[in-house]
Amino acid sequence: MMQEVLRLQNLQKSFGSVRALKSASLTLKEGEVVALLGDNGAGKSTLIKAISGVFPIDRGDIYVRGEKVSIRSTREAMDLGIETIHQDTSLAPDLSIARNLFLGREPVNLKWLGVLAPLDLAKLRNAASALLKRVGISKKLDADALVSTLSGGERQSIAISRAMQFAAKVIILDEPTNNLGVEETHGVLRFVKEMREAGHSVLLITHNIHHVFEVADRIIVMRRGEIVAEQTVADTDLLTVESLITGADLSALMKRAQ
Amino acid sequence: MRSPQFSSFVILIVLLVVFGVADSNFLSPLNISNMMAFLPELGIIALGMTLLLTAGEFDLSVGAVFGLAPVVVMLLVQNAGVDIGVALLAGLLLCIVIGAINGVIVTKIGISSFLVTLSMLLIVRGAALYITQGFPLKSWDQPGFFVTLLAGSFNVGSFRFYTSLWWFIGLSLLAVYVLRYAKLGNWISAIGSNRNAAVARGVPADAVKIWLFILTSVLAGLAGMISAFRISAASPVAGTGYELEVIAMVVVGGTALTGGRGTILGTIVGALMLRAIRNGIVLVGVPGLAYNIFVGVIILAMLILHALLQKNAARS
Numbered sequence: 056m057m058q059e060v061l062r063l064q065n066l067q068k069s070f071g072s073v074r075a076l077k078s079a080s081l082t083l084k085e086g087e088v089v090a091l092l093g094d095n096g097a098g099k100s101t102l103i104k105a106i107s108g109v110f111p112i113d114r115g116d117i118y119v120r121g122e123k124v125s126i127r128s129t130r131e132a133m134d135l136g137i138e139t140i141h142q143d144t145s146l147a148p149d150l151s152i153a154r155n156l157f158l159g160r161e162p163v164n165l166k167w168l169g170v171l172a173p174l175d176l177a178k179l180r181n182a183a184s185a186l187l188k189r190v191g192i193s194k195k196l197d198a199d200a201l202v203s204t205l206s207g208g209e210r211q212s213i214a215i216s217r218a219m220q221f222a223a224k225v226i227i228l229d230e231p232t233n234n235l236g237v238e239e240t241h242g243v244l245r246f247v248k249e250m251r252e253a254g255h256s257v258l259l260i261t262h263n264i265h266h267v268f269e270v271a272d273r274i275i276v277m278r279r280g281e282i283v284a285e286q287t288v289a290d291t292d293l294l295t296v297e298s299l300i301t302g303a304d305l306s307a308l309m310k311r312a313q
Numbered sequence: 314m315r316s317p318q319f320s321s322f323v324i325l326i327v328l329l330v331v332f333g334v335a336d337s338n339f340l341s342p343l344n345i346s347n348m349m350a351f352l353p354e355l356g357i358i359a360l361g362m363t364l365l366l367t368a369g370e371f372d373l374s375v376g377a378v379f380g381l382a383p384v385v386v387m388l389l390v391q392n393a394g395v396d397i398g399v400a401l402l403a404g405l406l407l408c409i410v411i412g413a414i415n416g417v418i419v420t421k422i423g424i425s426s427f428l429v430t431l432s433m434l435l436i437v438r439g440a441a442l443y444i445t446q447g448f449p450l451k452s453w454d455q456p457g458f459f460v461t462l463l464a465g466s467f468n469v470g471s472f473r474f475y476t477s478l479w480w481f482i483g484l485s486l487l488a489v490y491v492l493r494y495a496k497l498g499n500w501i502s503a504i505g506s507n508r509n510a511a512v513a514r515g516v517p518a519d520a521v522k523i524w525l526f527i528l529t530s531v532l533a534g535l536a537g538m539i540s541a542f543r544i545s546a547a548s549p550v551a552g553t554g555y556e557l558e559v560i561a562m563v564v565v566g567g568t569a570l571t572g573g574r575g576t577i578l579g580t581i582v583g584a585l586m587l588r589a590i591r592n593g594i595v596l597v598g599v600p601g602l603a604y605n606i607f608v609g610v611i612i613l614a615m616l617i618l619h620a621l622l623q624k625n626a627a628r629s
């Protein structure tokens with residue numbers, strides 16, 4: 056039986072009078088890809104920002120491998136093995152690929168110097184090159200190249216390989232294929248499959264239902280701050296999922312039209 | 314070699330040659346000594362400003378802090394009989410407070426650094442004028458440890474240099490190290506380049522910015538004290554307009570006003586360049602009231618050059 060990695064119980068979050076997250080509960084198991092679906096404004100990004108420590112939740116509990124945790128900062132989420140690739144780009148364009156890959160977790164010499172410690176540039180470079188090689192993009196990319204010189208798909212690949220490197224248990228992708236070309240999109244989907252094979256758990260937010268059927272094991276649908284449906288991919292179909300997202304019963308409409 | 318600091322460096326050499334040919338006094342030991350006496354005072358502030366700009370913020374209150382810090386020190390010494398060492402420490406403490414207020418308002422309340430530090434400029438300059446009633450104070454001039462430390466001088470051949478040059482060199486090396494090689498420098502560039510990305514990686518962006526505001530303020534105060542000791546006078550209007558001159562030095566050197574890309578070497582070149590221009594155009598006989606026209610034109614030309622180079626780099 057697959058082990059439970061992440062469990063959320065009745066998460067709530069409001070921004071002023073906007074109840075972005077009314078009550079959300081979900082479970083993520085080891086080596087599982089779960090797609091989180093929902094219209095714009097449904098609360099998907101809010102949910103994953105709460106898990107990744109961007110802001111504190113108002114109420115609710117988070118369990119990592121069965122243990123209750125409180126996530127008060129992005130650093131704490133990372134330390135718990137939760138890596139997030141946010142919708143708004145998560146790279147610094149003026150920094151090199153290598154420096155981005157290790158941002159916030161830089162290898163240093165003379166650790167006792169704290170923030171003034173010198174970067175271990177050789178290690179930074181080598182680890183970055185090794186990582187790029189592992190994810191299969193080393194042929195094209197130099198670890199010293201500035202991120203501002205990369206295409207959208209290449210940036211997404213960098214962000215994803217960064218999430219892989221620290222042996223994250225949970226990888227969260229918020230609309231990772233937005234603004235990507237066909238080939239780049241396939242690259243991202245291939246990554247998701249590879250990560251599942253390597254035993255990572257993936258929470259994938261997307262608007263593309265075809266992608267869901269290609270890579271996900273399970274589907275969770277949100278509407279107006281609540282989780283309204285949960286289905287395994289094997290037991291459902293495109294039309295059902297679409298109607299769950301919009302809230303309209305499309306299959307009934309189709310039948311009536313016939 | 315298309316980097317902005319390199320093209321600035323080439324222009325600096327061209328300027329030095331042009332001024333040197335136009336007036337033989339320009340490269341004389343006396344004139345070089347003169348330039349080197351002024352250089353560190355604005356240069357030290359420019360180092361802090363470079364780091365701050367790289368993190369995506371700037372500070373318009375540096376010129377006012379440059380004026381206020383030595384005034385407060387001298388008032389404490391002359392009117393309150395405080396020991397000079399303690400008074401200097403109190404002056405630096407005041408700079409820390411001013412920088413911290415700037416930083417906290419910018420990061421925690423979220424008002425742009427332009428507005429916050431513009432207000433701070435008025436407050437600080439106003440305070441300097443009020444507590445002195447507008448009159449300059451005679452500065453500390455008895456020889457001693459602190460005078461030597463801040464404004465001592467020494468001769469190398471026929472050149473006469475001030476200890477402030479050592480301060481500038483030492484702080485420059487430190488700044489190069491921090492921005493290029495230290496973990497902190499990686500954070501500073503990342504914050505200026507994409508703050509949300511840095512925060513998402515666990516970088517304490519607000520704390521870094523607050524410390525950079527404090528650093529810039531302290532360096533401005535230190536520069537003010539150096540200047541006051543050198544000329545034996547603390548004027549409440551000292552440093553007027555320095556904020557723009559310093560920002561000009563930094564951007565002429567190739568640091569991006571929008572954050573993310575900073576170069577200390579470029580700033581040093583920029584500081585040398587503005588100093589050489591101000592000095593050179595006097596020597597070649599540009600009328601005093603026309604200085605700023607030339608300075609402005611040269612800065613603008615430099616910025617256009619940087620922009621064109623960057624466009625080219627992006628295309629290739």
Ligand SMILES: Nc1ncnc2c1ncn2[C@@H]1O[C@H](COP(=O)(O)OP(=O)(O)O)[C@@H](O)[C@H]1O
Nearest residue numbers: 070073075093094095096097098099100101102
């Ligand atoms: N930082 C914020 N401040 C105020 N309201 C927010 C903030 N973030 C999200 N919201 C609101 O919360 C709701 C859910 O947004 P979001 O989680 O981004 O939706 P989704 O990612 O599903 O499109 C929306 O009504 C949005 O306007």
Ligand SMILES: [Mg+2]
Nearest residue numbers: 099100142229
């Ligand atoms: Mg979203």
